[in-house]
Amino acid sequence: MKQRKMIKLGGSIFEQLDSRYFKEWKDWCDAGHELIILHGGGPALSAYCETLEIESVFREGVRVTTEEVLLGAERVLGGEVQSKIVYQLNRSDLPAVGLTGIDGASIGGEQRQGLGAVGDIRFVDKTLFETLLGAGYIPVVTSLITGPSGALNSNGDTCAIAVANALDVDAFELLTDVEGVRLDGVYQAVVTREMLEGGIKTNEIHGGMIPKVEAVIEASKQGISDVRIRSGKYVTSQGTRVKEETDERITTNLSTS
DSSP: OOOEEEEEEOTTGGGGOOTHHHHHHHHHHHTTOEEEEEEOOHHHHHHHHHHTTOOOOEETTEEOBOHHHHHHHHHIIIIIIHHHHHHHHHHTTOOEEEEETTGGGOEEEEEOTTSBSBEEEEEEOOHHHHHHHHTTOEEEEESEEEOSSSEEEOOHHHHHHHHHHHTTOSEEEEEESSSSEEETTEEEEEEEHHHHHHHHHTTSSOTTHHHHHHHHHHHHHTTOSEEEEEETTOTTOOOEEEESOSSOOEEOOOOOO
């Protein structure tokens, strides 16, 4: 049976990505399944801002998006970063097409007050995605979305969840620079949403892991059957899988050999 998988590439992980992932994705597609990739690019955007002496301001973990920053996001996320990903996929015999939520007005939202051109997603029109997938292409998406008066910059993890939900994906993988979720001093192979929420409350899950964990919690809540965080550096690591049941807990050190 044909399945769909959403890959969320963390902002910096593509530069460190284990090249064997391309074979894994090719095997997936050759088996008749479909793939969607949504990527970030925060570090690249920060570097762009630093080069042009544009101050990067964050409030509650969200980048304040001035007109200058928005222009940078369009150039960097929808241009430089996306082009590199699409190019490498095509070189690996994975037919990819880069797009943003502005293309076909496929992802739309409203401006969040007090943060400049930051957008909260209100709808996903799946027409363009379905057209590309039906023709055998891999949509490679970045989180610039259609706003009432122009482009808006949306959170990448939130955007990935919205698109995954609209397209009824069967699997959601968040590739990042860590091996998985660390609780009780070790990386966990399997966790429940309850365990993840508890880890955030106790601050065992903190900093940059919070939005990643919140993303997979939301993906699990949407009913996606296979949800996990994996290391983009090691294709051999199966990462941390989120399961629905609360009566079983498995603790193990994850191998990256």
